[in-house]
Amino acid sequence: MPTYQYQCQNCNRCFELRQSFNDKPIAVCPVCRGVVHRLFSPVPILFKGPGFYVTDSKEESKERLDAKGPRKKELDKGGGKS
Numbered sequence: 001m002p003t004y005q006y007q008c009q010n011c012n013r014c015f016e017l018r019q020s021f022n023d024k025p026i027a028v029c030p031v032c033r034g035v036v037h038r039l040f041s042p043v044p045i046l047f048k049g050p051g052f053y054v055t056d057s058k059e060e061s062k063e064r065l066d067a068k069g070p071r072k073k074e075l076d077k078g079g080g081k082s
Helices: 052-068 072-079
Strands: 002-006 014-019 034-039
Touching: none
Parallel strands: none
Antiparallel strands: 002 014, 002 034
């Protein structure tokens, strides 16, 4: 169940309330019986796992190149034809 933040326009009290998605927003402050409105805040984003950082993606691409075989410059140095 999500937690919503409310603020009273009369007493400026901020409070949180756990409500279902189907519940209507409350309109009355539980302390002073003033009018309340719901506050909206940004949702945090969590990046977990490999590949989200610059160092992760560079290392991964370097490993792919090494797995494919020698690079063109290494072949030109004399490792290719006899």
